[in-house]
Amino acid sequence: MILKQLDQAVFLRDYWQKKPCIIRGFIPDFNDLIDENELAGLAMEDDVDSRIVSNNNGQWSVVQGPIEDFEQHCTGSWSLLVQSVDRFIDEIDELSDIVNFIPHWRLDDVMMSYSVAGAGVGPHIDEYDVFIIQGSGSRRWQVGLPDAYETVLPHPLLRQIKGFEPIIDEVLLPGDVVYIPPKHPHNGVALEACMNYSIGFRAPTDIELLTGLIDENAYEIKEPQRYTDADSILARGINSMPSAVSSHEIATLKSSLRKLLESKETDRAIMQYLSHQALPDCEPLSEPYSAEEIQDKLRSRAQLNRLAGVKPIYQSEQGDEHFEFFIDGNMFKTCASIRPVIENLLNQRNVDLSQACFDKAVEDPHFVSIVTQLVNSTYWDISDLLS
Structure with missing residues (x-):
């Protein structure tokens, strides 16, 4: 269960939703994308889901964000955990591209944590798939098999389990990753101050759907x-x-x-x-673009950039009249004749309009209309003219 490289076909066949594994060197020469101070800055924001989990001499505590006084709560063996960092920081959002062989609609978020030596959240079970990338420092991971484990609540906001036997017991170094399927018990303990990046994938139950x-x-x-x-x-x-x-x-x-x-x-x-992603509320453009302004920029070969956290989805099989796609619960509809161009736009993070496939699109009113809607909805931005 220790892989030396990621073979996507082998991983999907043998491990995805079946059994845990460790992939050494998942991201070669990996360096942290932000530091603990930037992570703490996010945890101070009202619209960011964050918490500090600490253990002082066997006494667990959990403090929910926004966090104003870190000195008061960061005592003992503590971890700062911040959800959905990919919604706010482009570089974190780009981490999910590494596993984009898993479809966008399954992606939940990229959670980040900073832990001091000895810190963790205790042995527990999650109901989602997760790739946990080791940033700076090192962490020991133990992962077991699904079973009927006893649940304990050392704190009202902390659910742990007792008594699992690990089938994986390894130390992760920068760039390594542990993949954990749903219902597999696991426990991670920082061996030194360290950062972790958790790419989580959701799967709704039939009742939830x-x-x-x-x-x-x-x-x-x-x-x-x-x-x-x-x-x-x-x-x-x-x-x-x-x-x-x-x-x-x-x-x-x-x-x-x-x-x-x-x-x-x-x-x-x-x-x-x-398509719902709980994207952060964005301030509407003070002066929305007109279709004519967007077309002028398109003709000048401006660049279109998908903003952090935006993950569009569309149904593969559609009719011949319209093409529909969805972003965070919002539907966009356009003419089916420009579907290939729109698919190129949706499946790339940054689109250089000098690409041949966009030559005719910049003159197509349907394409101009969709781009105008996306930019004015603050899902994409359009750069200044390229030199």
Whole structure:
């Protein structure tokens, strides 16, 4: 379970969602992308999810951000953990490109932690896949197999487990990574002051997906089909118990749900749900670009840059009339004729408009319109003219 390099096909076949592994030299010559002071600066912000977990002589404590007084809380063996750093810093967002053979809709976030020697959050189990990259320093990782472990709560905000036997017990050095599938117990302890970068991948349960579709009000159905029982009431029999619900009635309701789930509207609702990323609120442009201004920049071969954390998704199979894609719960629609150009735009972090595939697009009003929407929505920015 120790790999010396990442072979994507072998990894997906033998390890992804199956068993943990360590990949040595996952990022050769890796250096931290930000330092602990910059990470602490993020933890002070209101719109950033952060916490400090510490252990003082066996006594665990957890402090939720925003954090104002680090000196007060950073005592004993402590770790600072900051979620979704990729939403705020381009260099952290680019880390996810290393594992972009996993689709965008599965990506949750890139969490960062800084720990002093001896620190960790205790043995625990997560419900998601994670690649944990070792930054500066070193950390010992122990990973076990799924089982029915006893849960302990040493603090109301800290869930740990007891008694797992590790099948991996290794020290990670800068650039190494440990991959941990869901439900595999693990424990990481810093051997010295160190940084870690956790690329986490979500997988909704069927109930979460169904609830999410309802909560989002994502359906755009002009004429919802209401249940009817013109014949089933008679089939129940005149003397049937009024409290009883027949299996035929339940089957009819389930059949109606199946028709809804098989509809194009449900495809769209699922895509909208999967695209949500909880991106930070961005200030709207004080002066939105007009389509004419965007086209002038496009003609001058400006560069289009996807902003930190933005992960567009689209359905592979679509009709011949329109092409739809989604970003953070928002749908964008354009003419199917420019789909190849839009796919190039969505699947690249930075697009140089001098590329041949964009020559005709800069004159296409559909392309200009979409770029204008993306820039004004602060999902992309457009650079000054290139020299």
